[in-house]
Amino acid sequence: MDFKLRVLVYLFIALLFVLQVRFGIFYRPEFRPRTLAEIERSAGDLSVLDKKARRAYSSGGMFEPIEYEKLNGSAWLKSHYEPGQTFDEFAASYGGADEKRNRLYLLPLGEFTSETSILMDKLKLYCSIFFNMPCEIMKPADFKFRSRINSHTGKPQLLTGDIIKAMNKLLPADAYAMLALTMTDLYPVSSWNFVFGQASLTGRVGVYSLARYDPEFFGRKREADYQRILLERSLKVMAHETGHMFYMYHCVFYKCLMNGSNSLVETDMTPMFLCPACLRKLSHAVKFDPVVRYGRMLEFFEANGLGTSAVWLKKRIEYINMPE
Ligand SMILES: [Zn+2]
Ligand SMILES: [Zn+2]
Structure with missing residues (x-):
């Protein structure tokens, strides 16, 4: 076979492979709920981080895993193929902003x-x-x-x-x-x-x-x-959609801002915040101190009457800053 033709065939096969893995366009397996161990590992190896960062990228009981069996038939995960993306998978393919x-x-x-x-x-x-x-x-x-x-x-x-x-x-x-x-x-x-x-x-x-x-x-x-x-809905849609621009996939680990949504009801149930795995992805992309960023978000929520989010953030900051 001609060399150029062979390269084209290989590229085409690679494209089909990517389309299947990322979008499941040929075969859509049912969503596989992640185990608790997989969810815990989703933010990558935390042992390399300092104490505060380790807390910032772990749940600390403040993020709930997705309860797949409780989702109703119209939920996003029941009708869309989602491959999921751990922090390690993200970091391996994304070089930073x-x-x-x-x-x-x-x-x-x-x-x-x-x-x-x-x-x-x-x-x-x-x-x-x-x-x-x-x-x-x-x-x-x-x-x-x-x-x-x-x-x-x-x-x-x-x-x-x-x-x-x-x-x-x-x-x-x-x-x-x-x-x-x-x-x-x-x-x-x-x-x-x-x-x-x-x-x-x-x-x-x-x-x-x-x-x-x-x-x-x-x-x-x-x-x-x-x-x-x-305001809450607009903040969510802006942050979620811009999150995709940083090549963050839909989250399959926790109830998280990066969860897919099929409807307004599902959007309203979606949290305002990134889970530990998605937060670490974003910080890998744009580099920030999670506590400083949370502090600025807290000011914003307090100034705009978003009390529930402000209360959650205060607890989150306390958790990260907790002495040993
Ligand atoms: Zn999305
Ligand atoms: Zn997430």
Whole structure:
């Protein structure tokens, strides 16, 4: 066989192998719940770390393992193939954030009222704390995207593929990743009812809609605490989706911010925080002192009325700082 042809055949076989291992596109085995020993090992070898770091990357009883048998039929893990990714697997393939591309960008798309602009500012601050990287809001983009009116909701929707294409052209040279956020609903192809978001990981751009996080979208009354709920959901989606830009897979060990989600109900049940394994992955990528980062997150939660998360963080910081 011609040398070039042989190389092409090998590359093709390697591609099929990667597609199977990562996405299970040919054969989808049922999810295998991890054993407690596997969960404990998911954050890698902790013996090489100092005492505080060892605590930061161990559960200390503050993270619950995923209870696969208790998940209902519509849960993400019941309908999606997830290979899982330990800290060691992550570290073996990820060299760390790029020195030249060291900024995160948020791009507001479409109509933003003064209320949602405030939300954008909060997302920017949280993004810079969470990823320990400068985060900037770009000028609102004025592109024309294909759109339609959804027949179920009667609300306008934007075509995600058009947005991703436009974002590829807009991407600043120093961008590690760029996330577009919109209050308009999205759809990926005409046959789909809607989509929460879509990303191009190779292009490191993604677009996410916050429309369905507001009860008014479904014609429901906004309760007194709806702003808090909208903020919590938006922080979660921003941090989760940006986490994927750092090549973190969905978490299969603990109840964790990086768990996949099939619905708003599942998103609401997802924790605000990274489990020990995912936290160590992020710290490998962007280098931070977990206690300093938690302290900044705590300030943010206290300033924004997110009491439950603040209480958890205080306990977590106490646990890490505990004397022997
Ligand atoms: Zn995800
Ligand atoms: Zn995790």
